[in-house]
Amino acid sequence: MKKLVLLLIATLAIGTGVGFAATLGIGSDHLWAGSQTLTKGTCTVTGATDTDVDEASKTTSFGSASTLALNPDTNSRRWAFLNFDLSSCSLPATAGADSATLSLYVVNAPKSSFTLTLAKVTSAWSSSLTWNGAQSLSYAGATSTATAGTSTGVWVDFTVTGDVDEFIKGATNNGWRIVETGSTSNATKDETDFSSSDSATNKPKLVINYEQ
């Protein structure tokens, strides 16, 4: 019995010591442990600097139009540009995006589904941008894609978490370009239109779930 009790003692003692040592490094000469708690929040930015450009009107600016048009047709392509000002979120550079979604409201659906591709613009532009001006801009690889179906009055969402995380941390924010990449048929003569920031309602929005 005595041996059994001593064995129990030894087991408990060794077990306890090893458990804490594994966690805390008790066996070391130097030891420090601590933690950092994160705060979560949501910020919605409604409205942006936005415009679209038209290959068929290479020198025309559409910056004050109430819609953003996208068209895949050869020689009539239209691209949309958006840049959200994140300063209203007042996030420090040490914060980060857990998720970020850019949403556009469809006011004129395509006749057939569009595949839309969003990519960061890596050079500066303004709402007076034209097709010719857009040709001299530089663009990153695709961030995400979304599908514009044939329904009007719905929101189309793009996931932009990685890009927004970089913007929060101080990367230059020149916004995004959206193009239609699923079709280049000249015969389609198809187009989809989204509400722009100059629209009275359903402006483009960027919802950021963040931590800091």
Added chain:
Amino acid sequence: MKALTRTLGFALTATATFVAFAAAATLALGSTSLSAGNAQVTSCGVSSLSSTRDVDNSGNVLQVNVSGIPATCAGETLSVTLVGSTGSSLGAVTTTVSGTTATLTGFGTVSAASLDSYAYAVTGA
């Protein structure tokens, strides 16, 4: 029976002693030094650490960037654990400190949205 009672008493006392030492080690985490028995354990000078994390477009953690590491901690071991809302570990990575900042990768697929805190340990000889 008397002998057995004495033995059990000794057992409880000894166990309590071991637990007490372990508990002391646990409670001194926020201190700059820690002692247990005859040995004294000190920090390499860390008082706090701060991290940011980078994510991919799916919101998963790509890397953790730790700052605020004292230069005197060079060569020591830094462990960073990503902790979820229930206090559970979502992933942990250990590296050897070689500067005042450290970049840690390889946490696996961890959603930043599920990350509630970072837990740190700096140990060294």
